[in-house]
Amino acid sequence: MEAAGAIADVFRAERSRVLATMIRACHGDFDLAEEAVQDAFEAALARWPTEGIPGEPRGWLIQVGRHKAIDQIRRRVKLREIIAAEPEPIIEVEPTSALGDDRLRLIFTCCHPALAREAQVALTLRTLGGLTTEEIARAFLISHVTMAQRLVRAKTKIRDARIPYEVPEASELAARTDAVMAVVYLIFNEGYAATAGDAWVRKDLCREAIRLARIVVELTDAGEAFGLLALMLLHDSRRDTRTDEHGDLILLEDQDRARWDRAGIDEALALVPRALRDGAGPYAVQAAIAALHAGAPRASDTDWPQIASLYDELVRRAPSPIVVLNRAVAIAMVLGPAAGLAAIEPVRVELADYHLLHAARADLLRRLGRDREAVAAYREALARVGSVPERRFLERRLAELA
Amino acid sequence: MQYLMLIYMNEKQFDAKPPAELQAMFHEYNALSADLGKSGALVGGNRLQATTTATTVRVRDGKSQITDGPFAETREQLGGYYLVEAKDLDEATRIAARIPSARHGSIEIRPVHAM
Numbered sequence: 001m002e003a004a005g006a007i008a009d010v011f012r013a014e015r016s017r018v019l020a021t022m023i024r025a026c027h028g029d030f031d032l033a034e035e036a037v038q039d040a041f042e043a044a045l046a047r048w049p050t051e052g053i054p055g056e057p058r059g060w061l062i063q064v065g066r067h068k069a070i071d072q073i074r075r076r077v078k079l080r081e082i083i084a085a086e087p088e089p090i091i092e093v094e095p096t097s098a099l100g101d102d103r104l105r106l107i108f109t110c111c112h113p114a115l116a117r118e119a120q121v122a123l124t125l126r127t128l129g130g131l132t133t134e135e136i137a138r139a140f141l142i143s144h145v146t147m148a149q150r151l152v153r154a155k156t157k158i159r160d161a162r163i164p165y166e167v168p169e170a171s172e173l174a175a176r177t178d179a180v181m182a183v184v185y186l187i188f189n190e191g192y193a194a195t196a197g198d199a200w201v202r203k204d205l206c207r208e209a210i211r212l213a214r215i216v217v218e219l220t221d222a223g224e225a226f227g228l229l230a231l232m233l234l235h236d237s238r239r240d241t242r243t244d245e246h247g248d249l250i251l252l253e254d255q256d257r258a259r260w261d262r263a264g265i266d267e268a269l270a271l272v273p274r275a276l277r278d279g280a281g282p283y284a285v286q287a288a289i290a291a292l293h294a295g296a297p298r299a300s301d302t303d304w305p306q307i308a309s310l311y312d313e314l315v316r317r318a319p320s321p322i323v324v325l326n327r328a329v330a331i332a333m334v335l336g337p338a339a340g341l342a343a344i345e346p347v348r349v350e351l352a353d354y355h356l357l358h359a360a361r362a363d364l365l366r367r368l369g370r371d372r373e374a375v376a377a378y379r380e381a382l383a384r385v386g387s388v389p390e391r392r393f394l395e396r397r398l399a400e401l402a
Numbered sequence: 403m404q405y406l407m408l409i410y411m412n413e414k415q416f417d418a419k420p421p422a423e424l425q426a427m428f429h430e431y432n433a434l435s436a437d438l439g440k441s442g443a444l445v446g447g448n449r450l451q452a453t454t455t456a457t458t459v460r461v462r463d464g465k466s467q468i469t470d471g472p473f474a475e476t477r478e479q480l481g482g483y484y485l486v487e488a489k490d491l492d493e494a495t496r497i498a499a500r501i502p503s504a505r506h507g508s509i510e511i512r513p514v515h516a517m
Contacts, residue, residue: 114491161513162403164490172492 003049010057011041016128016215018061020102023127025062026069028109028165030127030155033065035072040065103128104219105165107212111180112163119154120183121190126151128215129187129208139190139205177220181228181283184212188232192239193387206236223278226271227287233268234290237261249393253299265294282318285310304333321347322354329360337364355384359394371401404445404514405494406485410478411507413452430502438486443497447484478507485514 015037022033040061054060110123122140125131131139137147157163168176191205213229216222241255272291275284289310296302311327324347332340341364344357351357362377378398385391419427431449438444453472460467472479481503488494491511498509 112491114495161511162490164492168492 006053007045007048010053011044012130014058014061015041015130016103016106017101018058018065019127020106021062022065022069023106023109024102024165025066028163029159032069032072034127036065036069037061039068039072043068101219103215104167107180107215107219108168108176109158109163109165111176111183112158113176113179114161114163115154115157117183117186119150120179121186122147122150123154124183124212125187125205125208128212131204131208135204139202177216177222177225180216181213181224184209184216185228185232185283187212188235192235203239206232206239210236223275224281224283227275227281227284230268230271230275230287231283231290233264233271234287234294237264237268237294243389247389249389252293257297257299260294269294280313280317282314285314285317289314302333304330308334321350325351325354325357325360332364332367337367340364341368353384355381355386355390355394357381358384362394362397366397366401375401403488403490403516404485405488405491405497406512406514407483407494407498407501408480408510408512409482409484409501409503409507410510411481411503412477413479413481415506416481417452427502434500434502435484438484438497443486443488445485445487447482449482450480453479481507 019033019037022036023030026033043064044061107128110127111120122136125136126133133148133151134144137144187205188209191202191209210232213225213232216225217229237260238255241259242250244250269291272287275287289307292303292307308330311330314323315327325344328340328343331343341361344361358377358381362374362381365374365377375398378394382391382394385394435444435447456471458469458472486494486497488497494511498504498511501509
């Protein structure tokens, strides 16, 4: 039915905005707001097929949702047998708020540092991402009950500890925006790393993260938000070429570049200059690196010297052992495997439990003809690898040496 | 909304501080209390005596069991508290960050249950 499809489109497009406004109207009571939005959607499903979709569907849904919330409060008041006839006052809501998008308040509340990171992720996906509790549970490989409890606990804390539903003060804004971006990137990586879990939901997580990053870009106009969006688009553009038909891993250098998603790459490349304009933060620099890979027609065309110098920049700005490891790989491409091996040394102890450290060392040792050491390093990597495709890849390499 | 700020700190480290440093810290506490009082945020607050003076009471099967001190050996001990009025958790967090012991120990913020 065409009308049902059109209504579903409206719900998908408007759900997070309507919910964000309803949460404000309900003074931060997430449960009441969610119920009211659900009721409003049900009312729309009953009425729109005959009455037609209203000109301002969002305004319609918010108005109806508001009435449903008031009904709900009246019912609660009756339940508690409180005699006072007046319900708790609900603030007036304008569908197009002059105070800016309510989704911005919502995302800052969901990613509030007083909530555990896993709760931030779940709440963000549930409220702004529009995934069901069931879908989020499947994506993170935990039971529906555990995920539902996690969400309830988070919403209860927001209400009872009074975590504010507002855009943070200027002095805290940068740090809080960083926290939001960390949550979005975590959601993306959970989908991209594909360590386990339902493949379909995994792809959904990447799509949701990109959608959320678009919201952050639109709402904050921060350079790093552009960088994050570009970075994720560039990674995601390779999604169909990272494994073969057996699910085996294909390295970047061996991927069929003709099958990279051109539209995603073009969109990302247009964002990178904007991302770099605000002082080139870590996401922006990583996006610039990914852009150099995406811009090389063949693997042999890759501008490794430029990539290595961007990693230098990243080590300066956002030092982490993983960044040092990635920089070492780039250095190996510019100066040869011996130089790469030397560049890994400083993080060898720190990353001793990280399978990719051993995999990188193994590859460089192999290229240097130090086969016995390479075999040992592949074995170290195999002892720590989690995902099946990566395991099979390492086993293949090991077999080639033996 | 009221928030109770439980001030945890390492008693041994605290006792080992030189007098001048303790003096400076008390001065800082007094200034903060005065400031919170002026802004209307302060509902109450006190420094507690050391855990060596603590007594624990449990009633089991109608019988009182009284024991010396708190049971668990923890790294940080409750050393004092503030009870403050704040509009939301962010305001409470900002107040907690001003408590001198936050720099060495930690402040647990607990919203008070509205009766």
